[in-house]
Amino acid sequence: VKRVTTHIIQEMKQRGEKISMLTAYDYSMATILDDAGLDILLVGDSASNVMAGHETTLPITLDQMIYHAASVIRAVKRAFVVVDLPFGSYQGNSKEALNSAIRIMKESGAHGVKLEGGAEVVESIERIVTAGIPVMGHLGLTPQSIYKFGTYTVRAKEEAEAAKLRSDALAIQAAGCFSIVVEKIPADLGKLVAESVSVPVIGIGGGPHCDGQVLVVNDMLGLTKGFKPRFLRQYLDLYTQIHDAAKAFISDVKSKDFPNEKEQY
Ligand code: KIV
Numbered sequence: 001v002k003r004v005t006t007h008i009i010q011e012m013k014q015r016g017e018k019i020s021m022l023t024a025y026d027y028s029m030a031t032i033l034d035d036a037g038l039d040i041l042l043v044g045d046s047a048s049n050v051m052a053g054h055e056t057t058l059p060i061t062l063d064q065m066i067y068h069a070a071s072v073i074r075a076v077k078r079a080f081v082v083v084d085l086p087f088g089s090y091q092g093n094s095k096e097a098l099n100s101a102i103r104i105m106k107e108s109g110a111h112g113v114k115l116e117g118g119a120e121v122v123e124s125i126e127r128i129v130t131a132g133i134p135v136m137g138h139l140g141l142t143p144q145s146i147y148k149f150g151t152y153t154v155r156a157k158e159e160a161e162a163a164k165l166r167s168d169a170l171a172i173q174a175a176g177c178f179s180i181v182v183e184k185i186p187a188d189l190g191k192l193v194a195e196s197v198s199v200p201v202i203g204i205g206g207g208p209h210c211d212g213q214v215l216v217v218n219d220m221l222g223l224t225k226g227f228k229p230r231f232l233r234q235y236l237d238l239y240t241q242i243h244d245a246a247k248a249f250i251s252d253v254k255s256k257d258f259p260n261e262k263e264q265y
């Protein structure tokens with residue numbers, strides 16, 4: 001199989017082929033997603049929510065991200081694997097950001113990193129890119145800043161914030177980002193950003209004009225019961241299916257139906 005590269009991802013934008021991206025946090029799921037042909041797998045710090053049960057992405061550590069990333073990398077033959085720099089591992093200064101990115105690349109075998117923010121993180125992006133590490137940006141609703149926003153509602157509806165987002169996109173592209181995620185922004189703004197930068201813009205609640213789409217895999221599989229933002233298309237109801245399978249197992253054990261003659265030594 002031919003590995004996806006930043007060059008191939010860039011070409012997809014040029015020829016108008018939409019880029020597919022899902023999150024992955026573990027070996028089993030990453031094996032299936034890579035086999036299905038996803039272009040990019042994101043080891044998102046959403047692992048803090050969906051894997052560890054935290055309310056926000058803030059608590060997850062660099063070591064924990066590396067553990068998830070190494071598990072995903074062991075599964076992947078084709079996809080380009082991007083790993084989130086977690087909260088606190090890059091905001092201090094660009095040297096710290098570079099050291100964190102290097103740890104992720106060395107200790108997990110990932111292919112690139114992602115970090116949140118615009119003008120504030122330009123110096124860090126430049127420094128990481130200079131070291132030869134592909135960087136993906138992330139603008140709009142950046143969950144590591146949730147306590148600044150105070151809400152998970154759609155961002156950049158007001159002109160001031162929209163203008164800042166557009167200049168941030170240009171700034172992080174100039175700093176060397178190979179791609180930019182935009183989260184929960186108006187579709188018109190997603191279109192403007194995708195048209196104003198040459199690198200692929202990948203949306204999550206960013207509208208249909210983005211160059212690609214990303215979802216949290218646990219959400220699109222229906223594992224996260226009760227989480228149904230407008231941008232989420234739910235492809236399965238795995239919560240119910242796993243719940244019913246567990247119920248059936250309990251029933252089979254209690255009724256002594258399991259194990260039967262063929263299921264013993
Ligand atoms: O952590 C994550 O899952 C993400 C995606 C939502 C883009 O950053």
Ligand code: NA
Nearest residue numbers: 044045046084
């Ligand atoms: Na993230």
